[in-house]
Amino acid sequence: MSTLEVKDLHVSVVDDDDEAKGQEILKGVNLKMSTGEIHAIMGPNGTGKSTLSQAIMGNSAYKVTQGDVLLDGKSILDMPVDERARAGLFLAMQYPAEIAGVTNIEFMRAAINARRDENDQIPVMEFMKKLDDKQAILDMTDEMSERYLNEGFSGGEKKRNEILQLLMIEPKFAILDEIDSGLDIDALKVVSRGVNSMRGDNFGSLIITHYQRLLNYIIPDQVHVMMDGRIVKSGGPDLAKKLEDEGYAGLRDDLGLDVKLTDEI
Amino acid sequence: MRPSIKDDFMDDTIAFSKNHEEPLWFQKMREEALSHASELELPVFEKINYRGWRLDRPKDPFATATRDNNFDVPDTDNLLIQNGDQTLTNKLDPKLSEQGVIFTDIWTAMKEYPKLVQKYLLSTSIKPTDNRLVALNLALMNGGAFLYVPKNVKVDSSIQSIYLQDNNQKKDYVHHVLVVADQGSEVTYLENFLSQGDSADNIANIVVEVVACANSRVHFSALDQFGEHVSTYINRHGYVGDNARLDWAIGLMNDNQVVGDFGTDLRGEGSHSEAKVVAITTGEQVSGIDTKITNYGQHSIGHILQHGVILQSSSLTFNGVGHIVKGARGSDAQQESRVLMLSRTARGDANPILLIDENDVTAGHAASVGRVNEEQMYYLMSRGIDKPTAQRLVIRGFLSSVITEIPEKEVRVRLTNMIERKLINGQQK
Ligand SMILES: Nc1ncnc2c1ncn2[C@@H]1O[C@H](COP(=O)(O)OP(=O)(O)OP(=O)(O)O)[C@@H](O)[C@H]1O
Numbered sequence A: 001m002s003t004l005e006v007k008d009l010h011v012s013v014v015d016d017d018d019e020a021k022g023q024e025i026l027k028g029v030n031l032k033m034s035t036g037e038i039h040a041i042m043g044p045n046g047t048g049k050s051t052l053s054q055a056i057m058g059n060s061a062y063k064v065t066q067g068d069v070l071l072d073g074k075s076i077l078d079m080p081v082d083e084r085a086r087a088g089l090f091l092a093m094q095y096p097a098e099i100a101g102v103t104n105i106e107f108m109r110a111a112i113n114a115r116r117d118e119n120d121q122i123p124v125m126e127f128m129k130k131l132d133d134k135q136a137i138l139d140m141t142d143e144m145s146e147r148y149l150n151e152g153f154s155g156g157e158k159k160r161n162e163i164l165q166l167l168m169i170e171p172k173f174a175i176l177d178e179i180d181s182g183l184d185i186d187a188l189k190v191v192s193r194g195v196n197s198m199r200g201d202n203f204g205s206l207i208i209t210h211y212q213r214l215l216n217y218i219i220p221d222q223v224h225v226m227m228d229g230r231i232v233k234s235g236g237p238d239l240a241k242k243l244e245d246e247g248y249a250g251l252r253d254d255l256g257l258d259v260k261l262t263d264e265i
Numbered sequence B: 001m002r003p004s005i006k007d008d009f010m011d012d013t014i015a016f017s018k019n020h021e022e023p024l025w026f027q028k029m030r031e032e033a034l035s036h037a038s039e040l041e042l043p044v045f046e047k048i049n050y051r052g053w054r055l056d057r058p059k060d061p062f063a064t065a066t067r068d069n070n071f072d073v074p075d076t077d078n079l080l081i082q083n084g085d086q087t088l089t090n091k092l093d094p095k096l097s098e099q100g101v102i103f104t105d106i107w108t109a110m111k112e113y114p115k116l117v118q119k120y121l122l123s124t125s126i127k128p129t130d131n132r133l134v135a136l137n138l139a140l141m142n143g144g145a146f147l148y149v150p151k152n153v154k155v156d157s158s159i160q161s162i163y164l165q166d167n168n169q170k171k172d173y174v175h176h177v178l179v180v181a182d183q184g185s186e187v188t189y190l191e192n193f194l195s196q197g198d199s200a201d202n203i204a205n206i207v208v209e210v211v212a213c214a215n216s217r218v219h220f221s222a223l224d225q226f227g228e229h230v231s232t233y234i235n236r237h238g239y240v241g242d243n244a245r246l247d248w249a250i251g252l253m254n255d256n257q258v259v260g261d262f263g264t265d266l267r268g269e270g271s272h273s274e275a276k277v278v279a280i281t282t283g284e285q286v287s288g289i290d291t292k293i294t295n296y297g298q299h300s301i302g303h304i305l306q307h308g309v310i311l312q313s314s315s316l317t318f319n320g321v322g323h324i325v326k327g328a329r330g331s332d333a334q335q336e337s338r339v340l341m342l343s344r345t346a347r348g349d350a351n352p353i354l355l356i357d358e359n360d361v362t363a364g365h366a367a368s369v370g371r372v373n374e375e376q377m378y379y380l381m382s383r384g385i386d387k388p389t390a391q392r393l394v395i396r397g398f399l400s401s402v403i404t405e406i407p408e409k410e411v412r413v414r415l416t417n418m419i420e421r422k423l424i425n426g427q428q429k
């Protein structure tokens, strides 16, 4: 079993012009999860959900000013992005990059081989077999894998492609940032099927979403609500349903928080 | 006063010419070129100062070549390997010889096919008086090749050459290649310049002429790998006749300073040229590349696409020139030059120049100098790919828009491997 722990995490956005001036976005996040578990994070726009996922992954645009992120009890804050990935972290991004000239296939092979010894690279047949299997789970065709990385992909295709990478790379912990946004109803089911195929003792996931619907397909063990850079409430799957009914303002008022929500007038 | 080039080399040139049993007309051409070289201008490369490279002051061009066979020999039926004036391998599919295809070193060609060589050598595509470095190339030529494809002969398999440039000793390299595709013929030619050794600092002066006669199709690929110990001038120039097409794919994978002048004259009506250039520079290397297509013929089409990657403290300048002369109605000149800089100390420049002297034409250009996209790097690295590998993927992606346009798979594969090697070397430095 592996664990991922976020401890009193404070994160600022790096200001290119003035490093001292970075605005604090995460204001003390605490979260602990183990493989075998699925956690969901919900919360209003602009509260820092993507920031949390980027800070865990090690995006240099975000600066940790206080607290720690621990993988199996060891801090990963000093590790560069690629090392964190090889240590077992995966981030399905809200906005995946497009790279012309590099095919999905060669990219995924490079990613898998990066985790293997130089003298033990994945044989082509084994790779292609695995790719076929995973594509089948996601109703994807070879045609997409042969295309350039995310180039010209529709929003939904990009999300599907993120999950294909997840299935190919098989990390310990996957953070899925709004993997459901922009998906049609059928695609939502397909993507959920993909994530569920990963479920097991060696896989944990942190799912960021705005819609309770996704959590009908991928049933979480825990649901956390984030507001203004903190986790303000945690609970079981019911919490998501309650939010869907009552909205964030209701929860905020229940908790007596002094937080301004973006869509309030 | 410094002794002139003429005084320095006249005796040696005549001796070398006699020694190689060159015809008298050619010996006279050499003498003429040598006599007048210093009166001619040096070629100008915008924003590049190569005065200190010694390109106009050659030394020891006629020293005997040493041997060093440290390279991969491609598996092909049509192959010429030359080390200076020595021919190491020369073979041609007998079926092609029977059809009249000629592919030999320049001296054999002058002996056996004097009329053909004399007709095209420095007469059609390039003139001996074009500039001082061309004149010196003619005067001091110490290696060369000739390829001729007769009328209406279509060569299916590629014709390949490897030209070894020797830095095991002090010997400046002066090489001349003449490619002639007669009317209605088709040919794919691939040349690979490759440096050997690193104990002497030399210069290389390369002049390559291509004549694509009416209705012919020539695909010309070049993979240049000049080493760290040689400063290079490369002039590749094409003449394109009526309805003929000449396509260039040039990979500049050199390790030292280079000025490259790649020109095409679209003389014929409906003539067409696509020029594709890929360059990678490393270390302290300075490279200046002028790619120019001139539309003379009506309805002629000239397209230039150049992509370059600059590592470390190297610098790369792409000048792209599309020139449509008066009278070339219905012509099209397009160009795109892009440069990617990988370090803070790298310097890149992309200068698009359009000279349009005719109204009824289409023309356009795009140019950019940029850095590696950090978002792309982050994305790749977030999948566990280490930084150098991620960089190479992004670079390969950047260069692919040129590479995928090269029709021969073999050239694409060789160029891709060369790029990978050059990048790995550059990243390790
Ligand atoms: N790179 C950045 N530069 C400047 N500000 C940023 C940057 N990244 C995030 N922010 C700011 O930090 C706050 C939190 O953003 P974040 O993307 O983490 O929110 P979120 O909870 O993921 O929102 P959403 O639900 O809309 O995706 C926002 O106010 C945002 O504008």
Ligand SMILES: [Mg+2]
Pocket: A049, A050, A051, A094, A177
């Ligand atoms: Mg977000």
